Amino acid sequence: MNQYLEFAIDLADRLQGQTGTNPSVGAVIVKNNRIIGFGAHLKKGESHAEIQALKMAGTQAEDATIYVSLEPCSHYGLTPPCSKAIIDSGIKSVVYAVKDQSLKNSGHEMLQEAGIEVSHEPSERAQALYNSFFQQQNTKLPFVTLKISTSMDGKVATDAKESKWITSKEVKQDVLNLRSQHDAIITGGMTVREDDPLLTTRSEELKDPKRIILTQQSDFNEELKIFKDENNPVIVMSDSNHFKVNENQNIEIVNKEGSNLKNVLYQLYEAGYAQIMVEAGPTLVSKFIEQDLVDQLIIYQAPKMIGGQGKYQYYQTNDVYPLSNSKLFKIISTEIIGGDLKIILRKK
Numbered sequence: 097m098n099q100y101l102e103f104a105i106d107l108a109d110r111l112q113g114q115t116g117t118n119p120s121v122g123a124v125i126v127k128n129n130r131i132i133g134f135g136a137h138l139k140k141g142e143s144h145a146e147i148q149a150l151k152m153a154g155t156q157a158e159d160a161t162i163y164v165s166l167e168p169c170s171h172y173g174l175t176p177p178c179s180k181a182i183i184d185s186g187i188k189s190v191v192y193a194v195k196d197q198s199l200k201n202s203g204h205e206m207l208q209e210a211g212i213e214v215s216h217e218p219s220e221r222a223q224a225l226y227n228s229f230f231q232q233q234n235t236k237l238p239f240v241t242l243k244i245s246t247s248m249d250g251k252v253a254t255d256a257k258e259s260k261w262i263t264s265k266e267v268k269q270d271v272l273n274l275r276s277q278h279d280a281i282i283t284g285g286m287t288v289r290e291d292d293p294l295l296t297t298r299s300e301e302l303k304d305p306k307r308i309i310l311t312q313q314s315d316f317n318e319e320l321k322i323f324k325d326e327n328n329p330v331i332v333m334s335d336s337n338h339f340k341v342n343e344n345q346n347i348e349i350v351n352k353e354g355s356n357l358k359n360v361l362y363q364l365y366e367a368g369y370a371q372i373m374v375e376a377g378p379t380l381v382s383k384f385i386e387q388d389l390v391d392q393l394i395i396y397q398a399p400k401m402i403g404g405q406g407k408y409q410y411y412q413t414n415d416v417y418p419l420s421n422s423k424l425f426k427i428i429s430t431e432i433i434g435g436d437l438k439i440i441l442r443k444k
């Protein structure tokens with residue numbers, strides 16, 4: 097793989113979780129083996145990656161090559177088409193990693209028709225970056241990742257509800273990084289009331305996700321830690337029409353129908369949240385799995401057997417289904433982190 101294209105993909109990769117319903121894209125402009133410009137799409141509504149890079153390159157862009165992680169756009173959206181800006185700049189050739197399936201008119205063709213040399217250099221890493229974006233374009237739902245920390249026997253706590261800590265501290269750090277790569281974290285009211293979590297990245301260097309609480313009740317104790325961060329208000333979606341907010345609580349939106357999960361996801365996508373991670377207890381986790389709303393599972397499994405009567409087994413259903421109705425996933429990758437197993441699975 098070309099090193100400049102790798103750099104463009106690195107930029108895009110690093111910006112996951114901050115571009116909302118737009119894809120994260122990186123662009124690098126090279127002339128005579130020197131980088132003369134680079135850029136990234138930082139936020140929905142702002143300039144695309146190519147435009148930022150062209151701004152840096154200025155008039156030097158003439159006869160240069162631009163490397164982009166995604167096919168340049170050809171449409172007037174919130175911003176004018178990148179392909180037009182590339183043509184106007186005098187760039188000689190364009191290399192991109194992933195075809196933008198969401199475009200009505202191909203940027204590739206528009207560039208080629210203007211006499212620019214265009215090549216598509218497929219990259220698995222970049223493709224993986226955009227698969228969730230293409231899926232969202234079809235479903236108008238966020239891409240949902242469910243994160244679970246469990247034992248070998250599938251428990252998230254002992255039957256006496258002791259859960260700190262099942263997995264290692266290295267896993268904890270990995271989870272903080274994961275949080276920063278998501279637009280939002282969904283949790284349940286029960287988890288907030290009982291565990292008093294923060295759900296931030298606890299780091300000056302990492303972007304915090306928006307925190308969303310689904311609850312069936314009508315208020316929260318204002319002392320809970322999640323409400324203390326003034327710079328990051330919480331979204332509450334409640335089933336109660338009369339949800340009460342205290343003065344000291346940083347709550348941004350109170351919405352009803354917090355238990356209709358598909359509707360919750362539609363509303364969140366509309367509000368611009370495209371990559372969502374669910375970190376919750378067995379009740380909410382089980383609803384997401386049973387209703388087929390999980391696109392990706394990230395399971396951290398400690399080499400321990402906890403035992404008990406299965407009270408805090410993470411997936412529980414009232415109905416007993418035939419084995420042929422099991423929820424099916426495929427394993428994407430496995431890794432050992434701090435002695436625990438990290439398994440990434442996708443919906444089959």
Ligand code: AOF
Pocket residue numbers: 118119120121122136137140141142143144145146166167168169172173174175176178196198199
């Ligand atoms: C690019 N470069 O950096 C990005 C692209 O509403 P707009 O104008 O921001 O357009 C959003 C669409 O543009 C988005 O759905 C995707 O197809 C493409 N994103 N394209 O050439 C970029 N972010």
Ligand code: ZN
Pocket residue numbers: 144145146168169170176177178179
């Ligand atoms: Zn564009």
